[in-house]
Amino acid sequence: MTPYEKLTHCYEQVRARTDLVPQIALVLGSGLGDYANGIKQECVIDYSEIDGFPMSTVEGHKGRFVFGYVDEVPVVIMQGRVHYYEGYDIKDVVLPARLMGMLGAKVLFLTNASGGINKAFHAGDFMIVTDHIASFVPNPLIGKNIDELGTRFPDMSEVYNKRLVNIIRETAEDDGIKVQSGVYLQLTGPSFETPAEIRMARTLGADAVGMSTAVEAIAANHMGLKVCAISCVCNLAAGMNETPLTHAEVQEAADRAAPLFKMLITHSIENISDELLTKGI
Numbered sequence: 001m002t003p004y005e006k007l008t009h010c011y012e013q014v015r016a017r018t019d020l021v022p023q024i025a026l027v028l029g030s031g032l033g034d035y036a037n038g039i040k041q042e043c044v045i046d047y048s049e050i051d052g053f054p055m056s057t058v059e060g061h062k063g064r065f066v067f068g069y070v071d072e073v074p075v076v077i078m079q080g081r082v083h084y085y086e087g088y089d090i091k092d093v094v095l096p097a098r099l100m101g102m103l104g105a106k107v108l109f110l111t112n113a114s115g116g117i118n119k120a121f122h123a124g125d126f127m128i129v130t131d132h133i134a135s136f137v138p139n140p141l142i143g144k145n146i147d148e149l150g151t152r153f154p155d156m157s158e159v160y161n162k163r164l165v166n167i168i169r170e171t172a173e174d175d176g177i178k179v180q181s182g183v184y185l186q187l188t189g190p191s192f193e194t195p196a197e198i199r200m201a202r203t204l205g206a207d208a209v210g211m212s213t214a215v216e217a218i219a220a221n222h223m224g225l226k227v228c229a230i231s232c233v234c235n236l237a238a239g240m241n242e243t244p245l246t247h248a249e250v251q252e253a254a255d256r257a258a259p260l261f262k263m264l265i266t267h268s269i270e271n272i273s274d275e276l277l278t279k280g281i
Contacts, residue, residue: 003091004146006052011102013050018043020067022076024269025100029112031258036066036077043067054092056080073273076100083211085189090138094219101225108220110229114208116236117201124257126179127208128168129160129229133185134214150222159221163281164228171268177260182207184231186214208233226281232257
């Protein structure tokens with residue numbers, strides 16, 4: 001089965017369960033897993049119910065799609081993403097993002113937990129992603145191009161849509177939430193970075209580092225979705241503090257930041273939808 005055949009196979013199974021057409025697709029990172037529980041739900045589909053769909057194995061990632069409404073905005077939400085470090089082919093890692101685009105989403109809204117590299121950042125900061133570095137992970141577009149989705153050589157000069165970035169920034173200002181902005185660098189994981197790797201990342205111009213997001217953004221941009229992303233800086237990266245990094249620490253910091261993060265996401269979705277309806281993005 002080709003990647004496109006696998007994608008359409010998953011699409012047909014989801015469409016057999018719901019006819020809701022999402023306007024915005026939201027991927028929930030660490031600490032945000034229960035966000036979908038607070039929306040008006042129309043349909044919930046566990047990944048295990050979709051033949052051929054990759055399964056999330058990370059603790060705290062539930063592994064299901066939630067279709068419903070944030071206020072009046074139709075959305076599809078991923079409660080738990082899959083990562084390259086879980087052993088999946090990179091095309092399986094981005095299959096969910098492509099599927100949500102095929103289901104009708106115009107915007108892919110990515111969230112994640114990250115390590116702060118920028119020395120001006122603090123644990124608990126929110127960073128609006130303005131660009132990324134994905135040179136250390138396999139490009140999801142390698143191999144035969146899926147012409148049904150996009151061109152062979154897609155432009156990547158504005159992966160993170162500037163109008164969406166501005167909407168999120170203005171939303172944060174209205175809500176009184178301090179936000180940073182910067183470049184996100186994706187590494188493979190699952191090990192955390194060494195201090196030398198963090199120094200390298202800072203030299204390359206990265207402000208935060210993590211193990212997801214960039215490849216999903218590449219695949220979404222390839223098929224014409226508008227992309228935005230917010231990263232919760234859950235810890236300072238290796239070499240910037242004296243204590244070893246743990247997943248529990250990241251999860252704890254993400255949980256503490258969750259209430260403000262949820263408010264920012266909800267109001268950003270509402271404002272992005274208004275912009276889509278009035279002007280198009």
